[in-house]
Amino acid sequence: MKIQRFYNISDFLAENKVTVIYGPRQVGKTTLVRDFLEKYSEKYRFDTGDDIRVREILGSESLEVLRQYAQGYNLLVIDEAQRIPKIGIGLKILVDHCPGLKVIVTGSSSFALSGQIGEPLTGRKFELHLFPIAQIELRKMFSSFDLSGQLEEMLIYGAYPAIFDHELNLEARRQFLMDLTGSYLLKDILELENIKNSKVLLDLLRLLAFQVGNEVSLNELAVQLGIDSKTVARYIDLFEKSFVIYSLRGYSRNLRKEIRKKQKYYFYDNGVRNAVISNFNPITLRDDIGALWENFIVMERLKKRTYQQIWANNYFWRTWDRQEVDFLEERDGKIFGFEMKYKKQQLTPPSQWMQNYPEAEFQIIHQKNYLDFIA
Numbered sequence: 001m002k003i004q005r006f007y008n009i010s011d012f013l014a015e016n017k018v019t020v021i022y023g024p025r026q027v028g029k030t031t032l033v034r035d036f037l038e039k040y041s042e043k044y045r046f047d048t049g050d051d052i053r054v055r056e057i058l059g060s061e062s063l064e065v066l067r068q069y070a071q072g073y074n075l076l077v078i079d080e081a082q083r084i085p086k087i088g089i090g091l092k093i094l095v096d097h098c099p100g101l102k103v104i105v106t107g108s109s110s111f112a113l114s115g116q117i118g119e120p121l122t123g124r125k126f127e128l129h130l131f132p133i134a135q136i137e138l139r140k141m142f143s144s145f146d147l148s149g150q151l152e153e154m155l156i157y158g159a160y161p162a163i164f165d166h167e168l169n170l171e172a173r174r175q176f177l178m179d180l181t182g183s184y185l186l187k188d189i190l191e192l193e194n195i196k197n198s199k200v201l202l203d204l205l206r207l208l209a210f211q212v213g214n215e216v217s218l219n220e221l222a223v224q225l226g227i228d229s230k231t232v233a234r235y236i237d238l239f240e241k242s243f244v245i246y247s248l249r250g251y252s253r254n255l256r257k258e259i260r261k262k263q264k265y266y267f268y269d270n271g272v273r274n275a276v277i278s279n280f281n282p283i284t285l286r287d288d289i290g291a292l293w294e295n296f297i298v299m300e301r302l303k304k305r306t307y308q309q310i311w312a313n314n315y316f317w318r319t320w321d322r323q324e325v326d327f328l329e330e331r332d333g334k335i336f337g338f339e340m341k342y343k344k345q346q347l348t349p350p351s352q353w354m355q356n357y358p359e360a361e362f363q364i365i366h367q368k369n370y371l372d373f374i375a
Contacts, residue, residue, distance in 0.1 A: 001164050005130070006137050006307040009036040009104065012126045013075075016095045018103040020117065023130035024243040024268065025184040028161045029106040030079050032130065037077065044075035049083035058090040063097055066090060070098045081105035082188070088120035095124050108188060108242075132159040132269045134303035135375040144371050151367070152283050155292045158271020170280075177275035185272065189238045200225060202276070204235055208245060208265050209276045212291040213326070213340075215250075215262040215318065236265070243268050246299065251315030251328050253356070264316050266295045293342040297365050298327055300374035323350035325362070335360035344368045 005028065012019045023029050037044060047054045057069050058078065070076055076094065081087050087105070094101060105117075117125065138147055157163050157173050160180070168176070186201050195201065207221055218236075222229040239245045248264045267273035270292060274280055283289055305312060312331035318324040325337040337360055339347060344366040353360070365373050 001166055003133055003137060003161065003164060004140060005032050005035075006134065007032065007128055007130065009033065009128075012128060013102050013104070014126070015100045015102055016098075016124070018091050018095060018105060018117070018121055018125040020121075020125050020127045021104065021106045021130055022127065022243075023106075023108065024132070025108045025187070026160055026162065026180055027130055027132055027243075029108070029130055031161070033077055033079065033104060033106060040075065042074040043072065044077060045070075045073045046077045046079070049078060049080040049087075054078070055084045058087055059085040061086060061089055061093070063093055066093050067098060070094055070101055074100070075102045075104070078103070078105045080107065082107040082116075086116065088117035091117060092120040092124065095121075129306055131299075131303045131306070133161060133164065134159070134307065135300050135371065136304045136307060139371070139375040147371065147375070148367070155270055155283065155289075155296055156274060156280055158269040158274070160269060160271060163271060173271075174275075174280050177271045177280075178278075181272060181275040185244060186242075188242050193238060200227065201235060204232065205239070205244070205276045208236075208239075209267065209273050212266060212273065212288075213264060213294040215316075216265055217262060244272070246302065248298070248314055248316050248327070251317045251330070266298050268299060270296050270299075289342050290340075294326055294340040297338075297340050297370060297374060301327070304374050317353065319350075319352055323352050325350065325353055337362045338373070339364050341366045 007021075009019065009032065021029050021032065033046075037046065049055060049058075057065055060066065078084070078087075084090070091103060091105065095103060135147065138150075142150070157170075157177065160176070162168070162176050163173055186198055189195060189201065190198055203225055204221065207224060208216065218229045218232045222232045225232065236245070236247070240247055244267065246266045246268060248266065250262060267276075273292075273295060279286070279288075283292075286292070302314075304310070310331070312329040315328040315330065316324070316326060317328055317337065326340045327338045329336045329338075335357055337349065337353065337357075339362070341347065341364055345364070347364050349362040353362070363373075
């Protein structure tokens with residue numbers, strides 16, 4: 001099934017600028033670019049950072065070599081650009097010295113790629129973040145009724161493009177997610193950070209998967225893994241930069257009863273989260289539907305806001321006596337609180353929330369209204 005992605009690359013192309021497309025492996029970056037190139041009428045060059053010759057040329061820092069490489073082309077496309085040493089400097093030379101040239105690069109390792117291109121390409125780039133398939137993209141293809149009918153499958157199997165291949169049965173979907181988790185998910189971290197013990201990384205991911213929606217203590221994780229808390233913090237930072245997990249910190253206006261030091265972690269994709277814990281049981285057989293629902297809603301909301309450029313600060317809110325609000329957005333000078341409940345129910349805001357933030361809005365996100373919130 002062909003799914004139209006939210007981004008139209010044409011909207012972000014400009015002469016002597018670099019369009020950078022970030023995202024996890026297998027999320028569809030190369031497909032997005034190839035679909036664009038099928039309709040592109042001018043002369044272009046498509047190469048990959050996996051090619052050693054391309055790595056040598058783009059990492060050469062030689063104006064003459066780079067000019068020869070780009071000569072005669074209106075557009076350069078470099079896939080898997082994070083594999084190219086000094087790629088940022090090479091791109092800077094190209095866009096500074098080849099008039100009219102447009103460049104597209106894709107990269108799965110944001111921590112490697114952005115670290116190389118950040119300073120060299122200041123003022124010379126557009127950045128696009130591509131997620132697994134978003135509900136806002138599917139909404140263009142399906143009615144609300146049909147999309148709601150797919151909800152349980154997406155809570156279990158997530159939204160990587162391969163999951164929407166109707167030729168894949170449930171077992172094939174599970175195998176894809178297990179392979180993704182085992183072969184690709186940690187590949188960038190292991191290669192680029194020279195980490196030898198992948199078992200510790202997977203064990204840490206499992207602990208985070210079982211605590212989705214809950215506050216996490218780095219010290220407790222360190223004790224369970226038998227490593228120090230600084231190492232845990234470093235690994236979690238790598239997970240975030242490689243689009244595996246997303247962190248949410250506590251909100252506070254320095255009121256004594258509010259918790260702000262701990263964080264909550266969500267997986268960018270529910271299917272990956274379930275693969276990490278090897279649990280693809282249907283909803284009726286699970287005791288973690290609350291975590292699945294909260295993870296799904298938070299990440300779909302972030303996809304929508306990213307694509308539609310709705311800027312906000314994100315938090316959760318909780319007090320020491322366990323009053324809490326799952327998800328907060330601070331935008332346009334206002335506070336919006338959201339509580340995630342799989343089943344529709346009446347729920348009043350916590351008393352201390354109303355007392356401390358009487359101007360804030362509050363809403364329950366459930367099966368009957370979730371599409372309004374995320375799609």
